Amino acid sequence: MVDASEYNKKCDCDWCPGCGNFSVMVALKNSLARLGIKPHESVLVSGIGCSSKTPHWMNMYGFHGIHGRALPIATGVKLANSELTVVAAGGDGDGYGIGLNHFMQSCKRNINLTYIVHNNRIYGLTTGQASPTTNKGTITRSTPFGNPEEPINPLLIAISSGATFVARGFSGNLAQLQELVKEAIAHKGFAFIDVLMPCVTFNRMNSIEWYRERVSPINSDHDFSDKEKALSLALKWNGEDGEIPTGIFYKIDNPTYSDGLPQLSSGALVKKKLDADVSDVLKEFM
Amino acid sequence: MTNLNWLIGGPAGAGIKVTGLILSKTFSRLGLNVFGYTEYPSLARGGHNNFNVHVSKNKKSIAKKLDVLIALDKNTIELHKDKMSSSGIIIYDPAKIENIEFPNIQTLPLPLKEVATECGSALAQNTVALGATMALIGIELDTLNSVIENVFSKKAKIVDVNISAAKKGYELVKEKNISLNCLTDELKEKIEPKLLISGNEAISLGAIQAGCKFYAAYPMTPASSILHFMAGKAREFDFIVKQTEDEIAAINATIGASYAGVRAMTATSGGGFCLMTEGLGLAAESETPIVIVNAMRPGPSTGMPTWTDQSDLRFVSHASQGEFLSVVIAPCDMKDCFYETMNAFNIAENYQIPVIVLTDKLLSESYGTVDELDVNRIGIDRGVIESTTSSYGGKRYLFTDTGVSPRIIPGAVDGIHVATGNEHDEYGEIDASSENRVKMQDKRYRKLESLQKIIPLPKVYGSESGEVGIICWGSTKLSALDAQEKLEKLGYNVGVVCFKYILPFPDSEDVRKILKRFNKLIMVEANYTGQFLGMFRENLLIDVDDKLLKYDGRPIYPEEIVEKVKSVLSGGENNG
Known part of the structure; x- marks a missing residue:
């Protein structure tokens, strides 16, 4: 048994009161504990942004890397030590802007890790510029005359890129979020959760109340193994006004990247002895 | 002649590289030094590809003058004919290239494709040329055949085709009674095969x-x-x-x-x-x-x-x-x-x-x-690693005298920390305070003290002191050594000072001692601005007497270094 408090760290968290990041962190702690994963056997990899500071506020191994690159780092960690539970986290700018290619490639690779995007639809740490999920027309510090671009749909990208677990959570529904994070970590393959959340300081438009009025859990009869249904559900909300489905959109069991590597059948790379001897290979050069 | 400089050229996709490699391996098995250099444009088919094989007893790099040119198209002849040595021979297929004649170059038209087709596949035409090469130098075919067997080991039929193609090529030249007087003494000695x-x-x-x-x-x-x-x-x-x-x-x-x-x-x-x-x-x-x-x-x-x-x-x-x-x-x-x-x-x-x-x-x-690569020469030394338990309670960036902290591996008990690109404290927590920044930057740079001690000095080849020190780094050493040998034969007293470890720069006082033994210093490197020369000046606070900078994308040839040294010693124009 692991108690969620084991994941607590004494720290001075610098998030604003009311920030959605708190909910994700609590969900993550509770989920890891409920799955019986010990803090020293788990790694949280992040990029740059307010949410990417999470490794500093949690008692687990952390890698707080550079902007947009949480997934490549997490990929290296997981392939080197497949016995670790690896979670990558970051914001919408980190994952859908500068790091979008890594996100799509990670979906297609189906490496066994969890990716949580704290999607507040604004750049918070850099004090309020438009992000890839900011609505068209939104006035931000970088778009004083209104954002000229349409927002992207991360769930559509994830499903069409080959992710095997795709969900949307909401920071205002901790019970559901916890369940989603737990399922994502337990999932064998690349699990992705887009977590809608307010930015109480820089996103005045999409407040917690705004979301509360619109979110709606996906019907229990949704067949999440059906890709077409998952895609049409993902198309249901485009970032503007309207009902926002939350829950698991898509989930299938596919072989993971590591399943195709016989190198890992005898254990994690990090446990292997460094006793390579290329003498026989050298003979080929004679 | 004590060396053979052989080149095969033709369009991309004509099997140039594999042919060059077969010849290279034949000579490395015979115990000779080989340098195989290939040129090709960035495209999948067409253009001009070539593979240059330089064989000798102790040369290290490439050479300009060609002894044998295998031309698979006319373009190859146009591009390389000016490099032919006085006794050089151009081999070509008259069915593909109309008969050519040059006043000062020996040409050897051979029906490469026709013979290869008779042997079972037109694709083996390059191997006919390899057999012809063996005959020109007077080498029996066994070594070439053994290489062919290895290279095409997965397809027995292709091995047969190529072996008979080589034989035909060999016989064609023998019939014509043409030979190239090279490597005669070198091949007489029984030398151990080398790795290629x-x-x-x-x-x-x-x-x-x-x-x-x-x-x-x-x-x-x-x-x-x-x-x-x-x-x-x-x-x-x-x-x-x-x-x-x-x-x-x-x-x-x-x-x-x-x-x-x-x-x-x-x-x-x-x-x-x-x-x-x-x-x-x-x-x-x-x-x-x-x-x-x-x-x-x-x-x-x-x-x-x-x-x-x-x-x-x-x-x-x-x-x-x-x-x-x-x-x-x-x-x-x-x-x-x-x-x-x-x-x-x-x-x-x-x-x-x-x-x-x-x-x-x-x-x-x-x-x-x-000659060999010794798998035991350099052991594995991983430094301070804590992979099961940490005795420092997660102080991954522990302040130490050496600046090196214990490397805690995720999974280790009591080792939880954050690795980060932010400036951080001993646990990896973000810390931008003035005090911590200075301590942490000092810690990281403290490693330099012991690191500097393991940085080897540049190595000197040829004369330890003398008229000229040729300074080079990286791959340029190969040509510099061949140039040094040539200059020595011409009576010059020349050394090569070769840098391999560049950053951190080797101990400047010791390096200056080495350089002082030479009357004149010439920097040789392959770039426009003299990048290493700049680092050399910055670290050593001394200058060179002249420099040879090449930036046309082609390797620096030993001949070019020889010319430079000669011109410097004869008081030639200093463009440094």
């Missing part, structure tokens, strides 16, 4: 032998053959090769794998290194040991993808924002590629810093002979 290996193969083998368990890369000439070689050996040696979506992912995955506790490497060329620079800084700030191979080609931008030069030295030495320790090693030959890659892992892990192995197209993609 490319720089990139040697780097890959060095990495595998060093226990590299994770290799991530994005394809880029001239580094791609490392990816190919590593991928082919991953299952046999139990490591993972990941072709990533770009070089950014490659270096970050490498960092992730190293953080998780395995030896990890990536390789690229200048353009890819550009994308890696932010990751390079992350490795430095998070003190994650990684090895990066950068194989240079002429830039800027796409530049000349399939050609060579040494113009990334300043870039890789100063890449990424801020200030941090890194090591730049420029292997000077195939042996170095093997041993220095192994050293790179040891240095990276002992000092928890990025180590850059800086090679170039000439070294990475050329084939050279080595």
Whole structure:
């Protein structure tokens, strides 16, 4: 048994009161504990942004890397030590802007890790510029005359890129979020959760109340193994006004990247002895 | 003649490289020195490809004058005829190229394609030319045949076709009673066979032998053959090769794998290194040991993808924002590629810093002979690693006298910490206070004290003192050594001072002592601005008397160095 408090760290968290990041962190702690994963056997990899500071506020191994690159780092960690539970986290700018290619490639690779995007639809740490999920027309510090671009749909990208677990959570529904994070970590393959959340300081438009009025859990009869249904559900909300489905959109069991590597059948790379001897290979050069 | 300089040229897709390799291996098995250098444009078919095989008893590099030219098209003759030596012979197929005659060059028309077709496949026409080459020099076919058997081992029929093609080529020349008087004495001696290996193969083998368990890369000439070689050996040696979506992912995955506790490497060329620079800084700030191979080609931008030069030295030495320790090693030959890659892992892990192995197209993609590669010469030394339990309670960045902190591997009990690109305290928690910043930067730079002690001095070849010291670094050593030998025969007293470890710069006082033994110093490097010369001046506070800078994408030929030295000694114009 692991108690969620084991994941607590004494720290001075610098998030604003009311920030959605708190909910994700609590969900993550509770989920890891409920799955019986010990803090020293788990790694949280992040990029740059307010949410990417999470490794500093949690008692687990952390890698707080550079902007947009949480997934490549997490990929290296997981392939080197497949016995670790690896979670990558970051914001919408980190994952859908500068790091979008890594996100799509990670979906297609189906490496066994969890990716949580704290999607507040604004750049918070850099004090309020438009992000890839900011609505068209939104006035931000970088778009004083209104954002000229349409927002992207991360769930559509994830499903069409080959992710095997795709969900949307909401920071205002901790019970559901916890369940989603737990399922994502337990999932064998690349699990992705887009977590809608307010930015109480820089996103005045999409407040917690705004979301509360619109979110709606996906019907229990949704067949999440059906890709077409998952895609049409993902198309249901485009970032503007309207009902926002939350829950698991898509989930299938596919072989993971590591399943195709016989190198890992005898254990994690990090446990292997460094006793390579290329003498026989050298003979080929004679 | 004491050497054979042979070249086969034709359009891409004509089997030029495999033919050149077969000849190279034939001579390396006969115990001679071989340098196989290939030129090709960046395209899949057409253009002009060539493979140059320089054979001798002790030469190290390429040579200008050609003794044998196998021309598979007319273009090849146009491009190379001016390089023919006085006794040189051009072999061509009159069915493909109309009969040619030159006043001062011997030509040997042979029905290559017709003979190959008779033997079973027109594709074996190059092998007819190989058989002809053997006859010109007077070598029996057994060695060539054994190489053919190995190269085509998977297809018995192709072996038969090629062996009979070689025989036909051999007989055609014997019938005509033509011969080339070269390597006669050299071939009489019974010498042990040598290994024939490319720089990139040697780097890959060095990495595998060093226990590299994770290799991530994005394809880029001239580094791609490392990816190919590593991928082919991953299952046999139990490591993972990941072709990533770009070089950014490659270096970050490498960092992730190293953080998780395995030896990890990536390789690229200048353009890819550009994308890696932010990751390079992350490795430095998070003190994650990684090895990066950068194989240079002429830039800027796409530049000349399939050609060579040494113009990334300043870039890789100063890449990424801020200030941090890194090591730049420029292997000077195939042996170095093997041993220095192994050293790179040891240095990276002992000092928890990025180590850059800086090679170039000439070294990475050329084939050279080595007597042996000793797998036991360089052991594995991983430095301070805590993989099961941490005795420092997660102080991954513990302040120590040496500046090196215990490297705690995720999974270790009591070792929880954050690795980060932010300035941080001993636990990896963000700390931008003035006091911490100074302490942490001092800690990281404290490693320099012991690191500096393991940086070897440049090696001197030829005369230890004398009229001229030829200064070079990396692959230029090969041509410099051949030039030195030539100059010595001409009665000049010349030494070669070759730098392999460039960053941190070797102890300046000791280096100056070495350089003082020469009356004149000449810098030789393959770039426009004299990049190493700049670092040389900056670190040593002395200058050279002259310099030879080449930046046309072609290797520096020994002949060019010889001319430079002669002109400097005869008081020629100083363009330095």
